[in-house]
Every structure is written in C-alpha cells, then in structure tokens.
Amino acid sequence: MQRIEHIYINGEFVTPHGQEWFDLYNPSTEAVIGQVRLGDAEDAQRAIAAAQAAFPAWSRTTRAERIAALRRMHKAIAAREDELMEAILVEYGAPLVRGRWMATYPADVIAQAIEALESFVFEEQAGAAKVIHTPVGVAGLITPWNSDAGFICNKLATALAAGCTAVIKPSEMSAMQTQVVIEALHEAGLPPGVFNIVNGRGDVVGEEIARNPGVAKISFTGSSAVGQHLVVAGAATMKRVTLELGGKSxxxxxxxxxxxxxxxxxxxxxxxxxxxxxxxxxxxxxxxxxxxxxxxxxxxxxxxxxxxxxxxxxxxxxxxxxxxxxxxxxxxxxxxxxxxxxxxxxxxxxxxxxxxxxxxxxxxxxxxxxxxxxxxxxxxxxxxxxxxxx
Incomplete structure (x- = not known):
C-alpha cells in the first residue's frame, strides 16, 4: 500500500503540519490502495509565502528563460507517461483509451503553453497608449479529480508562462497521480518556490488559498457551488478569479x-x-x-x-x-x-x-x-x- 507522506514547498518534499490521513481507493475493487497525509492551513500559508518569495525573480525572467523551464517540464512529464497511466487506471478507473489520453495530455498542454508563449505579445500599441502585460502575482490553482494531472500541468504551465508563481491544491482523491506529477516537476529543476503543491481538503487548504492576501489570482475547476464560494471568499482581497464549473452540454x-x-x-x-x-x-x-x-x-x-x-x-x-x-x-x-x-x-x-x-x-x-x-x-x-x- 502506497503512503504519500510529503507535500512540496519551496523546492523540497516536506512533512505536512497537518495530521490527517486520507484513504485512497481502487474504485474498481473498493479496496484501500494507499493513504495520503493532508496539509492544513499552516501548510498552505507556508506554500504561499514560498511562492511570494520566488515571485520577484521569476516575474523578471525572459521569454527564453521561461520557455527553457517549460521544455524541461515537458520532458520530465512525458518521461512519466507510463507511470501516470498506471496511477490513473488504479486510482481513478478510466478505461484504457481514456486513461492513455489522460496520461499524454499533461505533456501536450505544456507543449501548448510553450507554443503560446513563443508568440505572445507582451507589449502592444493601442492608439496613443502602450499596453504592457505583466505577471499578476501568486496564482492559486485548485484542480479536480476527473483529470488530475492534466489540470495541474495545464494551469501551472500557463501561470509560469505568464511569469506567475503558483500554489496548487489538487484533489486529495488523486494523490497517486499528483505524486507522479510532483516528482516529475521536481526533476525538471524549476527554481525553489516557483511551484508548490499541498494535498489537502478544499475547506481547509482551498479556503486558505481563497482568503490569503498573498494570492492574487485563483484558477478553479470544479463544482458550481464551490465556484460561487470562491468568488465571495476572494472578493475580500480583490482576487482575479477564473472558474471552470459544471455543465449540462x-x-x-x-x-x-x-x-x-x-x-x-x-x-x-x-x-x-x-x-x-x-x-x-x-x-x-x-x-x-x-x-x-x-x-x-x-x-x-x-x-x-x-x-x-x-x-x-x-x-x-x-x-x-x-x-x-x-x-x-x-x-x-x-x-x-x-x-x-x-x-x-x-x-x-x-x-x-x-x-x-x-x-x-x-x-x-x-x-x-x-x-x-x-x-x-x-x-x-x-x-x-x-x-x-x-
């Protein structure tokens, strides 16, 4: 049985302050296949502080430097596709074809972020004015369980391309997939604090991200009810909030x-x-x-x-x-x-x-x-x- 005992803050695997253990299940058999130790509000605060400390240097990086970092991310994630596929099958239960797509998608979205960054216009003339796009600050990225690795890599690659640093709260139900992603991103050698990942409950870690004044931007994918709450919670510190919520297509x-x-x-x-x-x-x-x-x-x-x-x-x-x-x-x-x-x-x-x-x-x-x-x-x-x- 796999035990995931660490979160990732400031370039290191660290033991959470939080004491709660969360059981992980194989949904095909209902068997417990692992446990993950959850972070708490204090862990989220540490992660946000690390992202804040890393922001000044990362926000000043050049386009070429960001592209180089994203390419390292892409290489590291692509090398873990088979391992990620296994985690998806065991922990999430996606059928083979869908599982393979879910395993390749994280590298694909990083490649798309690279392509977008290569051509993005950061300064443009608008009549007599010049419009300059600048990094907004620390991005709080909250992702769901139905395509865990893909959402993490998509949101993170976009944030890093923009010059932002990030704190990520993935679904606790997807901890095995998240662990594969963390290990790959660690191998990519990004500067400490540029990305931080805290496993934890939404009403604890997610709530801290939503209310902490050190977070400037929230990107959330999940339920409409939680999305409504995040808008209200983030309003007190005037956060920019992007929501991808439920659908009935x-x-x-x-x-x-x-x-x-x-x-x-x-x-x-x-x-x-x-x-x-x-x-x-x-x-x-x-x-x-x-x-x-x-x-x-x-x-x-x-x-x-x-x-x-x-x-x-x-x-x-x-x-x-x-x-x-x-x-x-x-x-x-x-x-x-x-x-x-x-x-x-x-x-x-x-x-x-x-x-x-x-x-x-x-x-x-x-x-x-x-x-x-x-x-x-x-x-x-x-x-x-x-x-x-x-």
Missing amino acids: PTVVLDDADFAAIMPLALQAGFLNSGQACIAGTRILVPRSRLTEFEQAAKAAISQIRSGDPRDADTDIGPMVSRKQWERVQDYIRLGQQEGATLLAGGEGRPEGMNTGWFVKPTIFTHANNQMRIAREEIFGPVLTIIPYD
Missing part, C-alpha cells in the same frame, strides 16, 4: 439525421470519461416526430456499451471515482423515475454480474422535459436524458 439531433451514423457519436459524447466530465453531452435533444425511432436506435446501441475492468480493452465505461459519487448517481437515477421520465435503458444498481466496484449501469431516460432536475443538473455519471422538441 446538449447533443442536438436534427430532423434529417441518420441515426445509424450519429448514434455512436451521441453515446460517446454522453459517456465521455464514464460520464464524469463537465463537457459530456448528457442532454440529447430529439425531434418529437422521430422520437420513437431514436429511442429504438439508442436502446439497441446502448446494449453494446460495456462497463467493467478499466484494463480490458473492450471496456467503454469505468467505475465512478468514489462511493459518494456512485451514490450521487444512484440518487439521480431514482429521481428521474420519480419525476416521471421514462427509463429506456439501465437503471439503479451495478451492471449485471458485478458485485463490487463503483460501477453504474449505462442509463438513458426519455420523455424528459426541461423542468426536470435530471435535465438541468449535472449528474456526473453515465446517465443520458432524451428531451423531445417540436
């Missing part, structure tokens, strides 16, 4: 659509990342005149969608990340039936033959309307809602 089916051609794409969009994606197309808008035809095609297609072992190449949908998330999805499936939607496929409980693991039956509701919560709220699981339109 639609797939719009037109009246001349070839259902045989589009159905694989519609299901792929809806079940993206096992449904645990803010961009998943979980609302399917279908012409009422062709609703029955679409339902028949969807029911036939979903029967071929397979939930199961993430390591099996035939698996389309992996487990939910945690028991809490599994129960949340089950609650929404019950709610959909209570609201009067018709259950076309799937339903409550685990898929047939699966007694362990936080697996959900691929589920489709139909005859839904926009007043139903299942049509309006983010479920974050493999549950699709068909809404007819005229």
Whole structure:
C-alpha cells in the first residue's frame, strides 16, 4: 500500500503540519490502495509565502528563460507517461483509451503553453497608449479529480508562462497521480518556490488559498457551488478569479439525421470519461416526430456499451471515482423515475454480474422535459436524458 507522506514547498518534499490521513481507493475493487497525509492551513500559508518569495525573480525572467523551464517540464512529464497511466487506471478507473489520453495530455498542454508563449505579445500599441502585460502575482490553482494531472500541468504551465508563481491544491482523491506529477516537476529543476503543491481538503487548504492576501489570482475547476464560494471568499482581497464549473452540454439531433451514423457519436459524447466530465453531452435533444425511432436506435446501441475492468480493452465505461459519487448517481437515477421520465435503458444498481466496484449501469431516460432536475443538473455519471422538441 502506497503512503504519500510529503507535500512540496519551496523546492523540497516536506512533512505536512497537518495530521490527517486520507484513504485512497481502487474504485474498481473498493479496496484501500494507499493513504495520503493532508496539509492544513499552516501548510498552505507556508506554500504561499514560498511562492511570494520566488515571485520577484521569476516575474523578471525572459521569454527564453521561461520557455527553457517549460521544455524541461515537458520532458520530465512525458518521461512519466507510463507511470501516470498506471496511477490513473488504479486510482481513478478510466478505461484504457481514456486513461492513455489522460496520461499524454499533461505533456501536450505544456507543449501548448510553450507554443503560446513563443508568440505572445507582451507589449502592444493601442492608439496613443502602450499596453504592457505583466505577471499578476501568486496564482492559486485548485484542480479536480476527473483529470488530475492534466489540470495541474495545464494551469501551472500557463501561470509560469505568464511569469506567475503558483500554489496548487489538487484533489486529495488523486494523490497517486499528483505524486507522479510532483516528482516529475521536481526533476525538471524549476527554481525553489516557483511551484508548490499541498494535498489537502478544499475547506481547509482551498479556503486558505481563497482568503490569503498573498494570492492574487485563483484558477478553479470544479463544482458550481464551490465556484460561487470562491468568488465571495476572494472578493475580500480583490482576487482575479477564473472558474471552470459544471455543465449540462446538449447533443442536438436534427430532423434529417441518420441515426445509424450519429448514434455512436451521441453515446460517446454522453459517456465521455464514464460520464464524469463537465463537457459530456448528457442532454440529447430529439425531434418529437422521430422520437420513437431514436429511442429504438439508442436502446439497441446502448446494449453494446460495456462497463467493467478499466484494463480490458473492450471496456467503454469505468467505475465512478468514489462511493459518494456512485451514490450521487444512484440518487439521480431514482429521481428521474420519480419525476416521471421514462427509463429506456439501465437503471439503479451495478451492471449485471458485478458485485463490487463503483460501477453504474449505462442509463438513458426519455420523455424528459426541461423542468426536470435530471435535465438541468449535472449528474456526473453515465446517465443520458432524451428531451423531445417540436
């Protein structure tokens, strides 16, 4: 069992002041596979102080110096893709194809940051005025569990390219993936304090980042409720706040659509990342005149969608990340039936033959309307809602 005992502050692996240990689970088996020691508010304060101390020197670096640092990051992260892939499969349960994408994405987004930095115009003339883009200060980066390494590298590479230093609070549920990233970034040899990573709870470490006057900017990806709180908490110190929150993306089916051609794409969009994606197309808008035809095609297609072992190449949908998330999805499936939607496929409980693991039956509701919560709220699981339109 892996024990993650350190956080990363000022270029060093340090023991947290926080005393809480958090269990890590394999969502496919429900077995405890590790523990991570969580930081507390004092640890967050130390990390912020380190980032503040590093900011003056880093903010004065040249474009070429930042590009060189980002290239070292890219090389170090790319070298860890296989290790990261293993952590994703064990700790998160992404199916193989999605897991491989998640393992390669961190290096890809660093490469994109390099490309953007190479051409970015830091000074430009606007009439009689000159506009000069300068680093804002310490960036507080708060990332979710559904693509942990990618979000860390994306936000961090962007901040460093801009000349900012950073304090990162990743999801405690993704500590194994985070550890791979920390070790790779350490090997990249960035100056001490330029990036700092503190595992911890959102209401402790995240709260300190939101309220601490030493943080100038927040970039958060997660729930709408937490995003609203961060705006309020950050307002006291006039933080700039960027939020990437929940979604309920639609797939719009037109009246001349070839259902045989589009159905694989519609299901792929809806079940993206096992449904645990803010961009998943979980609302399917279908012409009422062709609703029955679409339902028949969807029911036939979903029967071929397979939930199961993430390591099996035939698996389309992996487990939910945690028991809490599994129960949340089950609650929404019950709610959909209570609201009067018709259950076309799937339903409550685990898929047939699966007694362990936080697996959900691929589920489709139909005859839904926009007043139903299942049509309006983010479920974050493999549950699709068909809404007819005229």
